[in-house]
Amino acid sequence: MVSLKLRGLGASYGRTTVLSKVAVELLAPGTTTAIIGPNAAGKSTLFKRIAGLISGPGTVVLSDATRGERSICYMPQDTGANAVLTVYESLLLSAKQGGGWRVKDEELFEIDSILKALRIENLAFRGLDALSGGQRQLVSLGQALVRRPEVLLMDEPTSALDLHRQIDVLEFVADLASRSGMIVLIALHDLNHALRYCANTIVIANGEMASSGPTTEVITPSMLRDIYHIDARIEACSRGRPMVIVDGAL
Numbered sequence: 001m002v003s004l005k006l007r008g009l010g011a012s013y014g015r016t017t018v019l020s021k022v023a024v025e026l027l028a029p030g031t032t033t034a035i036i037g038p039n040a041a042g043k044s045t046l047f048k049r050i051a052g053l054i055s056g057p058g059t060v061v062l063s064d065a066t067r068g069e070r071s072i073c074y075m076p077q078d079t080g081a082n083a084v085l086t087v088y089e090s091l092l093l094s095a096k097q098g099g100g101w102r103v104k105d106e107e108l109f110e111i112d113s114i115l116k117a118l119r120i121e122n123l124a125f126r127g128l129d130a131l132s133g134g135q136r137q138l139v140s141l142g143q144a145l146v147r148r149p150e151v152l153l154m155d156e157p158t159s160a161l162d163l164h165r166q167i168d169v170l171e172f173v174a175d176l177a178s179r180s181g182m183i184v185l186i187a188l189h190d191l192n193h194a195l196r197y198c199a200n201t202i203v204i205a206n207g208e209m210a211s212s213g214p215t216t217e218v219i220t221p222s223m224l225r226d227i228y229h230i231d232a233r234i235e236a237c238s239r240g241r242p243m244v245i246v247d248g249a250l
């Protein structure tokens with residue numbers, strides 16, 4: 001199964017370096033890892049660098065991926081709407097990306113099952129330009145999943161979703177990862193999602209990796225103070241899961 005190592009990754013826009021020295025020894029198959037950090041820290045840039053959309057120092061070591069770099073799928077934060085396609089057509093187009101044009105039964109079956117899993121089958125023949133922000137985000141996730149990525153980079157995938165849909169989507173993706181061996185990295189601002197769905201967390205601050213490791217060891221009151229400049233506690237919810245309680249800004 002696929003595994004991923006990041007060695008000294010960096011990136012610049014023009015002459016401005018916005019990311020440097022990001023190193024992770026091993027992202028194991030089936031794991032879901034949170035990428036957290038303040039605005040403009042470099043999270044999206046890290047994803048673009050891993051996906052090969054921008055170049056820079058360091059190496060992305062991808063082992064045992066069946067389709068090489070095409071095994072990596074980046075789901076961006078903002079997804080434009082293509083007015084001429086329906087939801088179904090956009091998923092089909094995404095499934096065929098980089099492959100031949102003959103449509104196989106199993107691909108149609110896969111599209112149906114993803115539309116159902118994301119509870120958007122009622123939108124199948126709706127135009128992309130006639131969707132709400134949350135619906136667009138779900139379609140964008142569907143477009144990523146039909147490509148059967150072995151490494152999925154999700155940039156704030158639940159920012160436009162209601163609370164129930166947030167839980168649905170993150171549970172579905174974490175479960176899919178552990179069943180299929182897919183490696184998932186999710187950029188998140190909601191640290192409670194990181195605590196609940198991501199075994200490991202990487203903190204990016206000022207373009208560098210501030211810390212990484214098991215989520216419950218990384219998300220601590222002292223990290224929240226140092227990186228986010230907030231006064232916060234970690235307490236258990238009624239179901240016993242750790243949660244960040246924010247008392248206020250420092």
Ligand SMILES: Nc1ncnc2c1ncn2[C@@H]1O[C@H](COP(=O)(O)OP(=O)(O)OP(=O)(O)O)[C@@H](O)[C@H]1O
Pocket residue numbers: 013018037038039040041042043044045046
């Ligand atoms: N295309 C670009 N050209 C120049 N600078 C850019 C470009 N894209 C991003 N940047 C800059 O790079 C830095 C990192 O941006 P990035 O989008 O990676 O941050 P982020 O951690 O994903 O932020 P956010 O949480 O706000 O989405 C920021 O200072 C941003 O202004």
